[in-house]
Amino acid sequence: MTQPRYLTGLIGRDIQASLSPMLHESEGDAQGLRLIYRLFDLAADGMGVEDLPRLLDALQLAGFAGVNVTHPYKQAITAHLDELSPQAQQIGSVNTVVFSAGRRIGYNTDIYGFAQNLRAGLSPDARFGRVVQMGAGGAGAATAHALMELGVGELTLFDPAQQRAQELAAALNAVHGAGRAIVGDDLPASVAAADGIVNATPIGMKGYPGSAIPQPLLRPALWVTDIVYFPLETQLLRDAREAGCATLDGSGMTVYQAVRAFEHFTGRAADPQRMSRNFRAALKP
Known part of the structure; x- marks a missing residue:
């Protein structure tokens, strides 16, 4: 055969x-x-x-x-x-x-992949009231829609390309309900009010060193996840773990x-x- x-x-x-x-x-x-x-x-x-x-x-x-x-x-x-x-x-x-x-x-298939990873990897009592997402590109669009489907109340988007973030927020609100996605302009304030953080940028990947979130903004009550898997522990996840956050890598x-x-x-x-x-x-x- x-x-x-x-x-x-x-x-x-x-x-x-x-x-x-x-x-x-x-x-x-x-x-x-x-x-x-x-x-x-x-x-x-x-x-x-x-x-x-x-x-x-x-x-x-x-x-x-x-x-x-x-x-x-x-x-x-x-x-x-x-x-x-x-x-x-x-x-x-x-x-x-x-x-x-x-x-x-x-x-x-990124939407399914991201949602399944959160379901399997975060504590059942993880809160999804407010989430900050870094990145509004192709991967960010997938993670953002997955977060909406998981019940996030308010998703704040940050991206160097402001128009791209605005377009994604508008698309999310059109599908999932008005006002649930907004474009952020004050990262410290948004992180301070958030339950979780998603890095949907290449920052932290080999060839893109650094972290999307300054380490002083991290606190133990946050959960933090990164879509990057190479390396498995990005600078963001290392900083988050040291700050006492629940962390979830991109694998x-x-x-x-x-x-x-x-x-x-x-x-x-x-x-x-x-x-x-x-x-x-x-x-x-």
Whole structure:
């Protein structure tokens, strides 16, 4: 019997350290699938956002089942797809593209991944009255919608691109209820009133050193989570732990979003516990 074969990959920039190939290929091996997962690092290949249509054409022609998309192309990729899932259309951000019957269909599995990570990783009595989120880009759109669905009362967005934050706040309020999302202008005051903090920026990632939140603003009553997983302990999480905060790293979001992406690529359910064990093992020095 011929072993099922799937060509998949990841489009992004500066992604050589990504563990996505290991995550998907090891799950494929465990299920008896021949799954190949390639990195398409546009920085390493001397390419840019203008090359996305050509790259998608090539992947589709080569018979790829689909690709994941990461920073900084989650929003730009949407213009080159034939169809978006309702969630992807809602937030204008795609992290998974499936090639099917000559069409390119965009999904967003980050919403599910982030929400599942919070459900599994935070205390059941964690408060979600007020949350501060740093970042309003493609990943930030996903985490913000997930926070709304988890019942956050007021989400305060901060982003260097003020207009981007305003557009995301307007989109969130249109879908989830007026006034629930606002754009912040006073970070110390917002953090002082918050129950939790989300870093949805690349700050803290290898190549983007530092922390999105100044350490003096942190206090024990906060929970703090970061979408970055490389390194697993970012400067923000280190500062938060030292301040006595409950902390949650980005590994769970990465695993859970990959679980959903694997299902889109192969049509088979993935095992989140197995994928998490493999991920954690790969992160050990």
